[in-house]
Amino acid sequence: MKLVLFAAACLVVFATAASAETLAVDLTPDPRNPTSPQMGDNLAFHTVIRNTGAQAVDGVIAWISLVQIDKGKEQPIDLEDWSAHKAVTAASLPPGQTLATDWPMRLIQAGNYRVVVSAVSRDGTRLVASPFADFTVRQKPVVESQRVLPVALGVPLLLAGAMLLRGRKR
Amino acid sequence: MSPALLIARKEAGELLLSQRGLAWLMAMTAALSGFALLLVSNTELSLLDNAQVVYDMVGIVGALGALLAIVVGIDSTGGERERGSLVPLLLVPASREAILLGKIGGIAIAWAVMHGLALPYLWAVGSTGQNMVQGAIILALLGTPAVLGFGFLGIVLGVRLASARSGLLAGLIVLLLSASPLLLGPGLRQSAIGRAFDAVNPFSSLVNAADAAIIDSQAIVAQWDHILVAYLWLALTLWLARAGFRRIVQ
Amino acid sequence: MLVHIHSLQLSRGGVRILHDVHLSLAAGEIYGLLGPNGAGKSTTVAAALGLLVPDAGEVCLFERMPVPGDAAIYARLGVLAEQNGFYDWMTAEGYLGFFARLYRRRLATVEVRDRLARVGLGPRPGQRIGTFSRGMRQRLGLARALIADPALLILDEPTNGLDPRGRREIHDVLIELAGRGVGILLCTHLLDDVDRLCHRIGVIVEGRTVAESAIAELVRTTGHMARFRLRLSGGLPEVRPADCRITLLACEGEWCLVELDPSLAPENAWRELMFLGWHVTEICREGGGLEDLYLSVTERRAA
Numbered sequence: 001m002k003l004v005l006f007a008a009a010c011l012v013v014f015a016t017a018a019s020a021e022t023l024a025v026d027l028t029p030d031p032r033n034p035t036s037p038q039m040g041d042n043l044a045f046h047t048v049i050r051n052t053g054a055q056a057v058d059g060v061i062a063w064i065s066l067v068q069i070d071k072g073k074e075q076p077i078d079l080e081d082w083s084a085h086k087a088v089t090a091a092s093l094p095p096g097q098t099l100a101t102d103w104p105m106r107l108i109q110a111g112n113y114r115v116v117v118s119a120v121s122r123d124g125t126r127l128v129a130s131p132f133a134d135f136t137v138r139q140k141p142v143v144e145s146q147r148v149l150p151v152a153l154g155v156p157l158l159l160a161g162a163m164l165l166r167g168r169k170r
Numbered sequence: 171m172s173p174a175l176l177i178a179r180k181e182a183g184e185l186l187l188s189q190r191g192l193a194w195l196m197a198m199t200a201a202l203s204g205f206a207l208l209l210v211s212n213t214e215l216s217l218l219d220n221a222q223v224v225y226d227m228v229g230i231v232g233a234l235g236a237l238l239a240i241v242v243g244i245d246s247t248g249g250e251r252e253r254g255s256l257v258p259l260l261l262v263p264a265s266r267e268a269i270l271l272g273k274i275g276g277i278a279i280a281w282a283v284m285h286g287l288a289l290p291y292l293w294a295v296g297s298t299g300q301n302m303v304q305g306a307i308i309l310a311l312l313g314t315p316a317v318l319g320f321g322f323l324g325i326v327l328g329v330r331l332a333s334a335r336s337g338l339l340a341g342l343i344v345l346l347l348s349a350s351p352l353l354l355g356p357g358l359r360q361s362a363i364g365r366a367f368d369a370v371n372p373f374s375s376l377v378n379a380a381d382a383a384i385i386d387s388q389a390i391v392a393q394w395d396h397i398l399v400a401y402l403w404l405a406l407t408l409w410l411a412r413a414g415f416r417r418i419v420q
Numbered sequence: 421m422l423v424h425i426h427s428l429q430l431s432r433g434g435v436r437i438l439h440d441v442h443l444s445l446a447a448g449e450i451y452g453l454l455g456p457n458g459a460g461k462s463t464t465v466a467a468a469l470g471l472l473v474p475d476a477g478e479v480c481l482f483e484r485m486p487v488p489g490d491a492a493i494y495a496r497l498g499v500l501a502e503q504n505g506f507y508d509w510m511t512a513e514g515y516l517g518f519f520a521r522l523y524r525r526r527l528a529t530v531e532v533r534d535r536l537a538r539v540g541l542g543p544r545p546g547q548r549i550g551t552f553s554r555g556m557r558q559r560l561g562l563a564r565a566l567i568a569d570p571a572l573l574i575l576d577e578p579t580n581g582l583d584p585r586g587r588r589e590i591h592d593v594l595i596e597l598a599g600r601g602v603g604i605l606l607c608t609h610l611l612d613d614v615d616r617l618c619h620r621i622g623v624i625v626e627g628r629t630v631a632e633s634a635i636a637e638l639v640r641t642t643g644h645m646a647r648f649r650l651r652l653s654g655g656l657p658e659v660r661p662a663d664c665r666i667t668l669l670a671c672e673g674e675w676c677l678v679e680l681d682p683s684l685a686p687e688n689a690w691r692e693l694m695f696l697g698w699h700v701t702e703i704c705r706e707g708g709g710l711e712d713l714y715l716s717v718t719e720r721r722a723a
Contacts, residue, residue, distance in 0.1 A: 151206065263494040
């Protein structure tokens with residue numbers, strides 16, 4: 001009886017461990033991504049989550065994470081404005097089956113970034129992460145002084161000129 | 171030319187051809203210039219920051235426009251009454267409706283000028299960022315009824331209160347109350363009272379719609395509820411202005 | 421009747437301002453509306469214009485009750501109100517042109533300048549109103565009141581701020597207008613203007629009309645005699661006037677004080693005295709004029 005119980009417990013542990021560890025996640029940038037993206041550009045990443053085990057994996061959740069890796073500015077990035085697509089789920093992933101997902105992203109701020117997709121399952125005990133994909137976003141001048149200065153100085157000057165003309169006419 | 175058009179042209183002249191009116195416009199554009207110049211030295215703004223700038227600019231133009239409209243509205247009735255130029259106007263062979271329409275036309279022209287002056291600023295700070303066009307559309311679509319509504323409210327205050335100064339004080343208090351959502355921030359507006367106030371406040375409609383369209387890139391059509399509030403405000407204040415102006419006396 | 425007001429009662433802010441006001445003005449007549457400050461003159465005018473709604477009584481302009489925005493009445497009416505404000509940024513020409521168009525009159529520049537010249541503003545068509553003196557503003561206000569060639573003019577202190585020559589010019593304009601059939605309702609404190617211009621006067625005291633008639637008639641009915649000081653060369657003759665309407669009150673040196681019955685015109689009295697051998701070299705009115713009449717009428721009411 002004890003042996004049976006022990007064997008059953010080992011099976012459960014083994015099955016649980018196998019659930020998480022039988023998931024494999026890969027991450028590839030879309031080949032159409034610009035080679036030197038700048039602020040405002042759109043990037044896309046593709047993920048394939050594969051069940052490499054012999055049993056189905058239930059309750060799969062995969063999500064994308066983005067961090068800034070500039071020296072002195074290391075920080076996680078809130079994807080609120082970068083991407084509306086932040087996670088994908090699957091009720092069950094049969095053995096050998098894959099779950100493919102695209103992750104579109106709009107580049108909001110300049111800097112060096114690292115993106116990774118992580119996955120867990122309901123019964124799993126470990127996180128499965130994809131390889132990293134690093135990219136650099138170039139700064140794009142969003143407020144161009146050549147535009148702002150003429151307007152900010154020119155409009156009041158025009159009005160001042162109009163006031164002067166009216167004053168002279170009087 | 172109809173009496174309404176003649177009077178509207180006269181009201182526009184007060185703004186555009188008088189030293190006082192030009193000084194008003196000068197003050198407005200100085201505020202916009204100050205805001206725009208603050209951004210010039212900052213070269214590391216993100217797109218989100220830029221969207222915030224466009225959103226802030228829309229809010230500021232709306233607020234300044236409302237201020238100008240309420241001042242013009244009060245001056246066109248209470249101010250004229252104090253200066254003694256209202257009675258000769260009331261005694262021309264034109265209906266009160268026509269005279270009121272002329273004064274409304276003056277407020278509309280004032281907003282059109284203000285709006286026109288603001289568009290270059292919007293282009294200057296937002297053209298390389300996101301959702302500048304949406305910002306300009308929101309300003310026209312929601313800013314106009316919100317601002318004109320304050321102008322009509324100014325007419326009512328100028329008619330009903332004993333002096334133009336009292337009217338101005340009351341108008342500025344109403345304007346400040348309406349703009350309070352901007353000051354309080356979204357967190358403090360989550361109470362039942364805050365949400366109810368947001369639901370009927372034209373200023374809240376303008377800034378909430380601007381937030382959704384400029385920062386969150388939502389469709390303008392999806393802001394139909396905010397648009398409805400703004401136009402209901404316009405209708406209510408127009409009705410009040412008509413009712414008040416009919417009873418304007420010496 | 422151009423204006424007919426009968427038993428007018430009116431309250432403002434819960435306070436009864438007018439209790440019983442009567443007024444009637446015919447075409448070609450200049451009617452002077454007099455009264456102490458706060459008597460209700462301006463309120464009466466506002467009611468006549470349809471700007472205030474009476475509590476009771478009858479108010480008719482051009483034989484119909486005026487209502488706010490009554491285009492038919494206002495098209496025939498010219499008004500110079502007590503508070504006379506303008507658009508300081510406009511020129512006189514622009515201002516008059518603006519009101520001409522509101523009155524549906526298409527006046528050429530030459531015509532506008534003619535109208536300005538008529539009130540003494542001829543040299544200043546392009547001057548901004550903000551630089552005008554008080555008298556110039558009054559003239560411009562009058563030009564505006566006349567812009568539509570009205571059948572009825574209502575003027576509140578029209579000669580306020582004008583120099584004596586300016587007042588005389590305005591008087592001449594008003595007399596000419598009355599001669600052409602324009603009815604003029606004149607509110608003023610300047611009794612000289614009333615004396616010179618008005619055919620009839622009405623006096624309002626504490627919201628009631630206390631007197632309304634021609635000046636001579638009023639003098640007669642109130643028993644108000646006219647007094648004159650006469651300077652005689654050669655001293656006082658022994659022959660006294662037989663006409664009982666001439667009363668010698670006092671004599672001192674070469675001056676005599678005489679009182680005339682209102683029914684006797686002064687010039688007839690002087691003629692009679694001359695026939696009697698009185699050598700009158702100077703005649704001065706000694707009270708008993710319109711001012712005394714006004715004061716006595718208003719004091720009587722106040723008492």
